[in-house]
Amino acid sequence: MAPVIFENARLFDGVNAQCRDGMSVSVIDKRIGDVSPDRIGGSDARRVDVGGRTLMPGLIDLHIHAYASSVNDLHVEQAGVPYNTAHAARMLGHALDCGFTTVRDIGGGDRSLATAIADGLIRAPRFFYAGRIISMTGGHGDLRPVHVRRHDPGLCQCGEAGVLSVIADGVDECVKATREELRQGAHCIKIMGSGGVTSPADPIWMNQYREDEIRAIVGECRERRTYVSSHCHGAEAIRRSVDFGVRVIEHGTLIDPETAAHVARSGAFVVPTMATIYALMEEGAALGLPPVSQEKVKVVYAAALAGLEHMREAGVKIGFGTDLLGDTYVRQCQEFAIRRHVFEPIEILRQATSISAEILNREGELGCIAPGAAADLVVVDGDPLADISLLAAQGRNLSLIMRDGAIIKDRL
Template sequence: MSVSVEDGVIREVSDRPIKADGARRIDVGGKTLMPGLIDLHVHAYFSDMNAKLVDSRDAPYRTAHAVKKLGHALDCGFTTVRDIGGGDYSLASAIEDRLIRAPRFFYAGKVLSMTGGHVDYRTPNEQHHTHGYCSCGSMNWGGVVVDGVDACIKAAREELRRGAHCIKIVASGGVMSPSDPMWMNQFREDETRAIVNECIERRTYVSAHCHPVSAIRRSIEFGVRCIEHATLIDAETARFVAERGAFVVPTMSVIFVSMEVGAALGMTPDSMAKLEVAADAAIEGLQHMRDAGVKMGFGTDLLGSTYDRQCREFEFRRQVFTPLEMLRQATSTGAEILMQEGQLGCVRPGAHADLIVVDGDPLKDIALLAADGRKLDLIMRAGEIVKNRLD
């Protein structure tokens, strides 16, 4: 096959040599040309396992971390990422203007949380809290605490005004937050539906952090399009998700990598205990979703210094999925979740020229993509070659 690229776009794909006077020609030589990978769950600014410490270090430190993390992702073949909490217009603009070497960048802006929810990082003994957008008293860099329909609408509109690709809410408890159990459902129906409606009017969608089945089911019933994590999903709920045509982005890396190094990096005993609950159910949940035919994307959610384990997501998923299934999760299904079908995650005329060349056949050996970029001979992002070992 031959592929021609011009002005950052794939112009032609042919089973015959393509005539193009003056074009630079690169012989892939029997290796595998495929779309660049898509990681749908990153937090570029999350520079430490302790979210409150991230906030106190201020923007320059967080930005320096983002530069290093995003550069590593690009070197691993991830030509697109979705920052699902914390990414902003400034970082996206710096990437667009090529001040930062990074993948294509979609962002959800600040995560919306209710008081006492997963992104309210105050410990139970902390009383201070100033209500109102952008003065939530904790985790200002990545989240905003909102209660009631009007506050939810205002916060959603504000993030969309700031260029958010979608809106992220926390619809259940989580591992890292200090005062909410994982089984807790968060946001009322009217609050969730209000946020969903704002996204519909903007022709985009809501993605919801969910661990337990109750949060997954009610979120989808209330109009949420994409579920993050779904760690505790069972077979019945997986079938429900599939029937509704919703998407799920599981995140195995953050669970199992944090189990390995979390305590050493400062995770609290309470968070480690919640992490064990997630780990016990995570792989079984993947099997439930595969059996039900749930459409799944590829996400990692790695925090702090663990970002360099991004490619291990393939290692964890291979316990359940075939290489072809994982390749689709990390390319075409990811593009569908991003509402970028035909533009990303494919090699076809009119698509963005985000391409990688693999030294081998990932359909036979998915470990080629789990090697932190060492098995990638070429990486192209928006038509620009950022790595080339073929010439």
């Protein structure tokens, strides 16, 4: 792969609020070489004149479900592997075209999909996956309607696994399920720590898993030098997950000021997912979201922006996620537009780059522009630090996208 040198760039490095004009950045062997205010030498390099546009790190979405081909979880279970995989390819290609050069599949993604991406069979961002989510019986990962008494493989292969989750009860089952997902290459483990929107039998406010079960899962992940994420809406579920060793809270929608301060003191992260809440409120019924789930969406929607404000005021470290299901995947960029109601553009940009890289344990490698970092870059037509809506336009304002040193899109 020939070296590439970007010139005349307005540089946002993923961290600093002050961009530097007239910068040059070299890319050699899939890595960033020099970052300099001076011209970088290299007779064999391709030179790209950025024309004063903003050069910034590729975006990171920490909460996707590539196989979630419908807003109705039962439909996902019944769709079959080819259908769900086709949806994954479509969704991941769209994410890449929007400037997301890294995603974390936090429930369902597996080694097979990761290998297909690595082998170039699917156009996709850099792909991290948590394997199947670990849920208790009657938890957010148990998809059986309330009238179903037995585990029916046609509804959910509980006791083994469904598309997105596996059921485990008690310390021994939780340990075994965790070890199995880690054995298959999961980069982290996700558990269901509270009730959820799309599951039929658990109220949003319900806390899930006992302390000994959560601590057992956390212990297994620490031995593997990785971490646990916990799906949590309610404040109590958030607090107890953090107290039991969970590193990352997914959603955090119903957090209160006291819990936000507690999370900040603990050093844990939260990955809010606003885009999916708005999408399910506006389109859920038309797309087949069950009535019980429609009512749950109203609960989290009413508190979502206030939750973001509590996190911001407390100084919680916040990552970037979307959690879009089925046909709502096209709303991925809307997350930027929603967050601007609470955050300044620089805060959102850090959330979608350097902070999300820290959550992935890839600080200094992803989400930044620095010597030695991975060459995941985008060129924005304009200044996203002044106008974050430039990133909310489905990639239309991106002149160039580079993933792992390869140019994916080039209008320059």
